[in-house]
Amino acid sequence: MEQPDERARFEETIMPHLDAAYNLARWLTRNEHDAQDVVQDAFLRAFKYFGGFHGGNSRSWLLSIVRNTAYTWLQKNRKQELATVSDEEMHDIEDTSSNPEVLLLNNSDRQEIRRAVEQLPVEFREVMILRELEGMSYKEIAEMADVPIGTVMSRLARARKQLQQSLGQRLQPGVSQ
Amino acid sequence: MNCQEIETLKHAYADRELDLVRTTEIEHHLSDCRACSQAYANIRALGSALQSADLYFQAPVQLKRRIRASLPNEATSSPTRPFDWWQWLKWGIPVAGTALIAFLLATGLTRPSTDERLTQEVTASHVRSLMAAHLTDVASSDQHTVKPWFAGKIDFAPPVKDLAAQGFPLVGGRLDYLQDRQVAALIYQRQKHLVNVFIWPAPRSSNTTEKSAVRQGYNLIHWNGSGMTFWAVSDLNVAELLEFVELIK
DSSP: OOHHHHHHHHHHHTGGGHHHHHHHHHHHHOSHHHHHHHHHHHHHHHHHHGGGOOSSOHHHHHHHHHHHHHHHHHHHHOGGGGOOOOOOOOOOOOOOOOOOOSOOOOHHHHHHHHHHHHTSOHHHHHHHIIIIITOOOHHHHHHHHTSOHHHHHHHHHHHHHHHHHHHTTTSOOOSOO | OOHHHHHHHHHHHHTTOSOHHHHHHHHHHHHHOHHHHHHHHHHHHHHHHHHTTTOOOOOOHHHHHHHHHHSHHHHHOOTTSSSOHHHHHHHHHHHHHHHHHHHHHHHTOSOOHHHHHHHHHHHHHHHHHHSTTOSOSEEOSOHHHHHHHHBTTBSSOOOOOOBGGGTBOEEEEEEEEETTEEEEEEEEEETTEEEEEEEEEOSSOOOOOOEEEEETTEEEEEEEETTEEEEEEESSOHHHHHHHHHHHO
16 A cells, blocks of 8 residues: 555645645635635545656646636636636727836725726636736646737737726826836 | 847846846847846836735644644554554654764754854855856866966965866856855856856865755755865756755865
């Protein structure tokens, strides 16, 4: 029986990414309890398939399982949220009204930003979280979401554009030279 | 490049995902076009707003317990087994962990916060160098241009190697400031990834093996050799960065 070794190895390589797993699930489900269920389910799956994991980036490996689990969950429970976005290029030029350099955020700004991110379509939200919070490269995100790198780039561009639109008045110019 | 072509690409530029050629083209365009440089500033502003908005959700404490309890090992452990692995594990891990920590402390592998501060400082320098247009003070892929450039600016001669043949062309050099002293920074490139190597004379002359760390998504590798201390930082994956470090040494 290799179970104990396996479990120790799992504990060592996978458990440290619990926060990343929870953060992603929390942003995808937008709910604390659902996120916990998804993460628990994902960890069970990860443990089951752990024998097939031979090194490499353990965080990416775990996060793709979390992502799949979350999508399966959304498919089952909140199908309407999965209306897919089209990945066409955008052509309109962004507005150039504000000139923000330094941002002073208060609590309500933070809540506003959180809400704005939550309102993004799930495909956009996911690339924003993986890029901005996990600092993953386009390539890593592309592999995880199984889309071309160009799609990751255009989704990020559109997600940011949407955030800029909904946060317009929050991104007021601060001190600029 | 025109405004339309740059529309999506400037996001990749902001995320430092572009190769040097594209980066230069975009920088050219941004310096000429008010509308695009404004839009780029807005992207950066949004990024810093997201960074300072505390968006990261920490896992609740009980979730870890819940997961551990649900993993199959515990459920299947039975008292009839000749040797109860779960019991062994339950005590074995903390005991082994404590022993390991004691060992690490004794052997000085985990150093106190000065190392951590330096790690942060090096990461920040790397990030700063990628922002703005201040990656290099001397831009050249020729080691015989870069090495003499440092002479007279710093009181040591950093080893500069030409690794183009191995897939890590030299991009240039820069003066930087770490730990209250001037240091040499060499910039190499691997496809779209940039590597900063910070070099300054080692306080002790002993060579050390590589230690690695991850900060803000960047990989860092640190070692001492030939009287110098080295820090390599990049968004390259660890395997490739290690390969690079082997070449540098």
